Amino acid sequence: MADIKSPANPLFLREDELRQGIEMLFFAYRDFTAKADQTLAQFGFGRAHHRVIYFVGRNPGMTVSELLGILHITKQSLSRVLSQLVHQGFITQQPGSTDRRQRLLSLTDKGAELERKLTEEQRALIARAYRSAGADAVEGFRKVLLGMIEEGDRRRFRPSLPR
Amino acid sequence: MADIKSPANPLFLREDELRQGIEMLFFAYRDFTAKADQTLAQFGFGRAHHRVIYFVGRNPGMTVSELLGILHITKQSLSRVLSQLVHQGFITQQPGSTDRRQRLLSLTDKGAELERKLTEEQRALIARAYRSAGADAVEGFRKVLLGMIEEGDRRRFRPSLPR
DNA sequence: ATTTTATGTCAGCCATATTGACTTATTTGT
DNA sequence: ACAAATAAGTCAATATGGCTGACATAAAAT
Numbered sequence: 425m426a427d428i429k430s431p432a433n434p435l436f437l438r439e440d441e442l443r444q445g446i447e448m449l450f451f452a453y454r455d456f457t458a459k460a461d462q463t464l465a466q467f468g469f470g471r472a473h474h475r476v477i478y479f480v481g482r483n484p485g486m487t488v489s490e491l492l493g494i495l496h497i498t499k500q501s502l503s504r505v506l507s508q509l510v511h512q513g514f515i516t517q518q519p520g521s522t523d524r525r526q527r528l529l530s531l532t533d534k535g536a537e538l539e540r541k542l543t544e545e546q547r548a549l550i551a552r553a554y555r556s557a558g559a560d561a562v563e564g565f566r567k568v569l570l571g572m573i574e575e576g577d578r579r580r581f582r583p584s585l586p587r
Numbered sequence: 588m589a590d591i592k593s594p595a596n597p598l599f600l601r602e603d604e605l606r607q608g609i610e611m612l613f614f615a616y617r618d619f620t621a622k623a624d625q626t627l628a629q630f631g632f633g634r635a636h637h638r639v640i641y642f643v644g645r646n647p648g649m650t651v652s653e654l655l656g657i658l659h660i661t662k663q664s665l666s667r668v669l670s671q672l673v674h675q676g677f678i679t680q681q682p683g684s685t686d687r688r689q690r691l692l693s694l695t696d697k698g699a700e701l702e703r704k705l706t707e708e709q710r711a712l713i714a715r716a717y718r719s720a721g722a723d724a725v726e727g728f729r730k731v732l733l734g735m736i737e738e739g740d741r742r743r744f745r746p747s748l749p750r
Numbered sequence: 751a752t753t754t755t756a757t758g759t760c761a762g763c764c765a766t767a768t769t770g771a772c773t774t775a776t777t778t779g780t
Numbered sequence: 781a782c783a784a785a786t787a788a789g790t791c792a793a794t795a796t797g798g799c800t801g802a803c804a805t806a807a808a809a810t
Contacts, residue, residue, distance in 0.1 A: 438714070439710075441717075441725075442710045442713050442714055442717070443645070443706075443710070444729070444744055445713045445717070445725075445728075445729070446641075446706065446709055446710070446713060447645075447743065447744070448729060448732040448733065448736065448744060449615075449616065449619060449713075449732065450638070451732075451736045451737070451740050451743075452612075452732045452735040452736050453612065453616050454659060455735060455736055455737045455740075456612060456735060458659070469796095470795085470796050470797070471796090471797085472796075472797060472798085475613070478609075482606070482610075487756080487757095488756070488757060488758090489755090489756065489757085496617060496621070497797085497798070497799090498798080498799065498800085499756095499757075499758080500758090500759085500760095500798090500799075500800080500801095501797065501798055501799070503757090503758065503759070504796095504797080505796095505797080507758090507759095520756095523755095523756080523807075523808070524806080524807065524808090525755070525756045525757065525805095525806060525807050525808075526756065526757080527756085527757070527758095543606075543609065546609055547602075547605045547606070547609065549735060550605050550608045550609060550612075550735065551601070551605055552734065553731050553732075553733075553734030553735040554604070554605070554608070554731065554734075556734045557727065557730040557731045557733075557734050558727075558730070560723070560727055561726070561727030561728075561730040561731050562604075562608075562727065562731060563724070563727060564720065564721075564723055564724030564725065564726060564727020564728050564730075564731075565608075565724075565727050565728045565730075565731035565732070566607070566608070566611060567720040567721070567724040567727075567728075568716050568717065568720045568724050568725060568727075568728035569611040569612065569614075569615045569716075569728070570611065570716075570720075571715060571716030571717075571719045571720050572615040572618060572619060572712060572713065572716040573611065573614045573615050573618055574614070574618045577614050577618075580610070580614075581607060581610070581611060632765095633764090633765050633766070634765090634766085635765075635766060635767090650787075650788090651787070651788060651789090652786090652787065652788085660766085660767070660768090661767075661768065661769080662787095662788075662789080663767090663768080663769085663770095663789095663790085663791095664766065664767050664768075666788090666789070666790075667765090667766085668765095668766085670789090683787095686776075686777070686786090686787080687775080687776065687777090688774095688775060688776045688777070688786070688787040688788065689776095689787065689788080690787085690788070690789095
């Protein structure tokens, strides 16, 4: 029962290692979002707008349901943000061809431009981190993050089988 | 100029690799916070309370300024959350011995108990991811995250020199 | 024909962040 | 000793982004 903080005690090391992971994740995410948030503010948008723009840009023609499934928010929450983006001409909706209840979402040129501007900053941040950490580290980074993601969403990151 | 999507083109690979990084970070952070948020809701607290409890638990006797420096929010934002936690007996404040303007923050037993309960879930999630990814991957994970963190905060994660 | 699904909308609530202005106590520097 | 800077707190107003509940419409599925 003694020596609970000794470095010879693997349980303590593990505990500390995990806490460092928690904290690094917090700091990294904090800094990861900081720059884009500034840019968004210039447009009167928030982080929620960015997420919508980002995922619609990634999945042109996606449905509202799919988007909700990714964001894990309610449709009421999405609604406000999405309709702003539609009304201001960043996103277009068009009825699905097989299921006409759907409103398939895509970026307009204006939307794509904003997406680029926003994501560029984050890409640069990650690129810098990747470069300085090296390819092996990136491989490990991906492995760990993948393990933290809810099972159903992991397939998004495995080779092929995009959807 | 042709073949822009070929796997032989390192620029395309890089772009896609970076986007995957962005998305994995989003999904991992989303799932990382989801469980603790549920627990917090039972206490009528939000994520902000968790952050305060977490960092005060990690740095007993820390000042309000230090906490603000970590969270990157304004003191007005912190104020509400912090005073709730103090009034409800999760955190104690005591004047600094050398500088009596300071209110040094610590968890009460009640606060430490809540901290444990909240962090346990996140620790378990990370532990699972670490275990399944392996030690080398964890090393890489840490390296990349460290590279994403604002220079000034990196020292928190380097051996010794704790403060 | 009925039920289920995809989407949208209205209304209200709450948490968390912001800015700006001001106060108090205490320390620091000239 | 006095002025300036600092640590912390507070009041007021505002915005974003979540939530629930209730309800509506159109189209698909059974």
